[in-house]
Amino acid sequence: MSLFDHSVSELHTLLKKKEVSIFDLVDESYRRIDEVEEKVQAFLTLNEEQARAKAKELDNQLAKGEETNPLFGLPIGIKDNIVTKGLRTTCASKILYNFDPIYDATVMERLNAAGTITIGKLNMDEFAMGSSTENSGFQLTRNPWDLERVPGGSSGGSAAAVAAGEVPFALGSDTGGSIRQPAAFCGVVGLKPTYGRVSRFGLVAFASSLDQIGPITRTVEDNAYVLQAIAGVDPMDSTSANIPVPNYVEALTGDIKGLKIAVPKEYLGEGVDEGVRQSVLAALNVLEKLGAAWEEVSLPHSKYALATYYLLASSEASANLARFDGVRYGYRTDNAKNLIDMYKLTRSEGFGAEVKRRIMLGTFALSSGYYDAYYKKAQKVRTLIKRDFENVFERYDVIIGPTTPTPAFQIGEKTSDPLTMYMNDILTIPVNLAGVPAISVPCGFVDGLPVGLQIIGKHFDESTVYRVAHAFEQATDYHKQKPVL
Numbered sequence: 001m002s003l004f005d006h007s008v009s010e011l012h013t014l015l016k017k018k019e020v021s022i023f024d025l026v027d028e029s030y031r032r033i034d035e036v037e038e039k040v041q042a043f044l045t046l047n048e049e050q051a052r053a054k055a056k057e058l059d060n061q062l063a064k065g066e067e068t069n070p071l072f073g074l075p076i077g078i079k080d081n082i083v084t085k086g087l088r089t090t091c092a093s094k095i096l097y098n099f100d101p102i103y104d105a106t107v108m109e110r111l112n113a114a115g116t117i118t119i120g121k122l123n124m125d126e127f128a129m130g131s132s133t134e135n136s137g138f139q140l141t142r143n144p145w146d147l148e149r150v151p152g153g154s155s156g157g158s159a160a161a162v163a164a165g166e167v168p169f170a171l172g173s174d175t176g177g178s179i180r181q182p183a184a185f186c187g188v189v190g191l192k193p194t195y196g197r198v199s200r201f202g203l204v205a206f207a208s209s210l211d212q213i214g215p216i217t218r219t220v221e222d223n224a225y226v227l228q229a230i231a232g233v234d235p236m237d238s239t240s241a242n243i244p245v246p247n248y249v250e251a252l253t254g255d256i257k258g259l260k261i262a263v264p265k266e267y268l269g270e271g272v273d274e275g276v277r278q279s280v281l282a283a284l285n286v287l288e289k290l291g292a293a294w295e296e297v298s299l300p301h302s303k304y305a306l307a308t309y310y311l312l313a314s315s316e317a318s319a320n321l322a323r324f325d326g327v328r329y330g331y332r333t334d335n336a337k338n339l340i341d342m343y344k345l346t347r348s349e350g351f352g353a354e355v356k357r358r359i360m361l362g363t364f365a366l367s368s369g370y371y372d373a374y375y376k377k378a379q380k381v382r383t384l385i386k387r388d389f390e391n392v393f394e395r396y397d398v399i400i401g402p403t404t405p406t407p408a409f410q411i412g413e414k415t416s417d418p419l420t421m422y423m424n425d426i427l428t429i430p431v432n433l434a435g436v437p438a439i440s441v442p443c444g445f446v447d448g449l450p451v452g453l454q455i456i457g458k459h460f461d462e463s464t465v466y467r468v469a470h471a472f473e474q475a476t477d478y479h480k481q482k483p484v485l
């Protein structure tokens, strides 16, 4: 048995009772990394020396009885697009291969204040663009459930590291499904909070109107503990909301009697694997037995979500990624003869194919003559998609469906066709466009591969999302299954 089979609250109790030390926990992380990392390859950078030194320091504080935060002394893995002071942050891009940030993201400051210990930085699709982590500029992360399959993306390293037991929990980011889709593929719990719930100061921007940071954990309760530590307004991020943060762990009452669930017919229709569909219907049955009731509804504009997302996200990306020019950060070409050449060659050599594709798509959508037809139109459709959700939430407490249309696919299966890769996020993208929170929790297996149940909530109602996810988790044991590595 691994120490990380224990939940956050159990680890906290073990630490308080001095049955384990913080040093033991950090040691457990690096021991497991030694054991399985060759197969999984989730980490881009390890922070071993600093982590061990910090563990000793925190053990001393613990001995004095100074700390009570439930995350105190617990190891964590961080997606490599969240800046960490003095610890290399690459976004899995060659253009940032040597970037050592001079400050911490707000989420890092908050986690450090809570007392977590950063074990290392986790692999991802370059600049979070992708659904398989195959777009990383550095390495291929494999799914711990089947090493021939992808872990999902873009937070594939985060989900794989948690599933493989290398860390008890991790942070990811989600622009169009990047926390929930890999969580589903790797059989772990991933939450995309409401847009504005968690500060993005220090998250390297991809699509600023969509990006959110969130926790990837083994259980719903652990997830609630991590969100508690990172949520809340931040003067450094003007899009963070000044809305009180409730106690998420207290919301896990186990009681969902009378809860009203909407199941969009668009989420169980064509293109959804039969095994996934059956797992979701079985999950609805479990929720019904717990006292909830579900009905079929329609989110009629869902079919436009993918096109809308790829116009808006790419437009925003084309502007955000303009800063990587060889002057201010990271890589600079050696082959330039003049300044313009330097910009062009740095970017051509530094960015991978998918990033270039999106920059070109976005630049096109924003260019004069096309702006109204593409960007402006997409903004209008986004409003319609958001309204679909608002209409349903007038009558229902949560919306439920699968997280992904299929379980994890084979490595290389979709790399030659970007459109089939994009289709993977068809069920997660509408949630980002609407800005609402959603979680993925394990709800079954198809041919030995995990399936994720997506529970979507009203704006800033993470508490209800967690309550439903937790009640489901307590009534099932999918989350207890672990991959054999």
Ligand SMILES: NC(=O)C[C@H](N)C(=O)O
Pocket (backbone or CB within 6 Å): 128, 129, 130, 131, 153, 154, 173, 174, 175, 176, 177, 178, 179, 313, 425
């Ligand atoms: N970043 C995300 O949330 C994932 C999405 N697959 C994208 O490539 O844009």
